[in-house]
Amino acid sequence: MIAAVSTGPMLERVQPSYARSPSTSLFASASLFESAPWLNDALSQIHDLEKGGKNYPGIGDLTIPPETSATVRILLSQINLPLLPRPSFSSVSGGAIVMKFTAGERDAEFTVFPSGTVIVNLLEGGNLASDDELSPQDQGRVQNAVLWALGRL
Amino acid sequence: MENSHRIADFENPPVVETVLGVFFSPLHGYGALHQGVFWHRVRTRYPRYELMSPIGELEVRLGPQGLQSFQGLQPFPIRSLLIDESNAQLVQLQANGFLRNWRKVPGVPGYIHYDVMRPSFERDWIEFLNFLGDERLASPEVFEAQVTYINQFVRGFEWETYDDFRRILTEWIPFHRSDIISNLKLMSFHEAYQLKDGSGRLELVAQPAIRQDGKEILQLTITAAGKPRSNSTEDLMAWLDSGHAAVVGTFVEATSQEAHKIWGRK
Numbered sequence A: 001m002i003a004a005v006s007t008g009p010m011l012e013r014v015q016p017s018y019a020r021s022p023s024t025s026l027f028a029s030a031s032l033f034e035s036a037p038w039l040n041d042a043l044s045q046i047h048d049l050e051k052g053g054k055n056y057p058g059i060g061d062l063t064i065p066p067e068t069s070a071t072v073r074i075l076l077s078q079i080n081l082p083l084l085p086r087p088s089f090s091s092v093s094g095g096a097i098v099m100k101f102t103a104g105e106r107d108a109e110f111t112v113f114p115s116g117t118v119i120v121n122l123l124e125g126g127n128l129a130s131d132d133e134l135s136p137q138d139q140g141r142v143q144n145a146v147l148w149a150l151g152r153l
Numbered sequence B: 001m002e003n004s005h006r007i008a009d010f011e012n013p014p015v016v017e018t019v020l021g022v023f024f025s026p027l028h029g030y031g032a033l034h035q036g037v038f039w040h041r042v043r044t045r046y047p048r049y050e051l052m053s054p055i056g057e058l059e060v061r062l063g064p065q066g067l068q069s070f071q072g073l074q075p076f077p078i079r080s081l082l083i084d085e086s087n088a089q090l091v092q093l094q095a096n097g098f099l100r101n102w103r104k105v106p107g108v109p110g111y112i113h114y115d116v117m118r119p120s121f122e123r124d125w126i127e128f129l130n131f132l133g134d135e136r137l138a139s140p141e142v143f144e145a146q147v148t149y150i151n152q153f154v155r156g157f158e159w160e161t162y163d164d165f166r167r168i169l170t171e172w173i174p175f176h177r178s179d180i181i182s183n184l185k186l187m188s189f190h191e192a193y194q195l196k197d198g199s200g201r202l203e204l205v206a207q208p209a210i211r212q213d214g215k216e217i218l219q220l221t222i223t224a225a226g227k228p229r230s231n232s233t234e235d236l237m238a239w240l241d242s243g244h245a246a247v248v249g250t251f252v253e254a255t256s257q258e259a260h261k262i263w264g265r266k
Helices: A031-035 A037-052 A066-077 A139-149 B032-042 B114-134 B162-168 B233-254 B257-262
Strands: A088-092 A096-103 A106-112 A118-124 A127-134 B015-024 B048-052 B079-083 B089-094 B097-103 B142-154 B189-194 B201-210 B216-226
Touching: A037 A066, A037 A088, A037 A096, A066 A096, A066 A106, A066 B201, A096 A139, A106 A139, A118 A139, A127 A139, B015 B114, B015 B233, B032 B079, B032 B089, B032 B114, B089 B114, B097 B114, B114 B233, B142 B233, B162 B257, B201 B233, B216 B233
Parallel strands: none
Antiparallel strands: A088 A096, A096 A106, A106 A118, A118 A127, B015 B097, B015 B142, B048 B079, B079 B089, B089 B097, B142 B216, B189 B201, B201 B216
16 A cells, blocks of 8 residues: 555544454465555565576576475564565575665565575675575564664664 | 255355354353353363454553453453364354354364355354353343354465456456556555345445465455344344345455356355
């Protein structure tokens, strides 16, 4: 959803008449999609990578297994920030995806492998500031890496 | 097996959870521990439990002695989930509500049709009423019954881009075209309609989400809700029957024949 930039008076939030959910299924915050335009673009990029991946004999296998893209989406669901620069995605031989958030001199680069392993590299001016392995479910560390790139940590 | 309630039947339906529920005025004298006493009665059917915050408005006040009352009822309102061995069927219980769910669980085959779920709900509801009687608690003053079907359309299966929803959903859902806009990038909506027979309302909510298994989905929730004619179980079940017909009928009307083929309509 396009962020409201009106400087007019705040409107009272109208509550829908159906305000309770009897569902016991759990999934990432659906409301994030509406407030975070970067997320929708990111998901489309991942989908395109998965659909377009090819095996180039002699160069490398750039097909993306569904396990890799699922892990990347779980990573994205841990980033609860509405306004972000669009991340970029690229495939790496062996079925991995590199996801990079760039803000000025800083990059947070996540390399996601089909095994579920996630390596995060924090770069400043192209130089490695730190590297670490993390779990895609680790919301605090995933989000902190992005906040670092944004200069907010 | 009686299947008079089957309006449409699919081999591989997109439904992931169904809920039959009833909400009532908070029961006077009913406390959180009663949920445990009720669980004891049905524990052979539902051997596991989870505790969650209740559905609906939740008001917790901070006072001089810490957390204080929730609408004058209980200091800590809770919802108990009483879960069967398969993890696919459960009862949800809170001070003003009783719900019975079926949910899709990996490794547990089959979708539980309404004509199978209905008698299970009725059996558990009657058990709950008997329990209230045995505990000398008042019978529930029903204010709303609900039927909810939660469907998930998975990217890479039913759809590749949001534009594909132009062929998955019928004209029932308006899609706009103009010289100014091009591809559909995202879709979410919440619509509420009055049921023609005046028995309540029907709501559709579409929301994109990332599922726990990492799949990208559009979730379509269809709910019929309304007040049964009386507090009797007979009237409650009659309302659930009409609510179920409204939900399934709407799903069939709102989704295309092309989509029905994907799901293997019989």
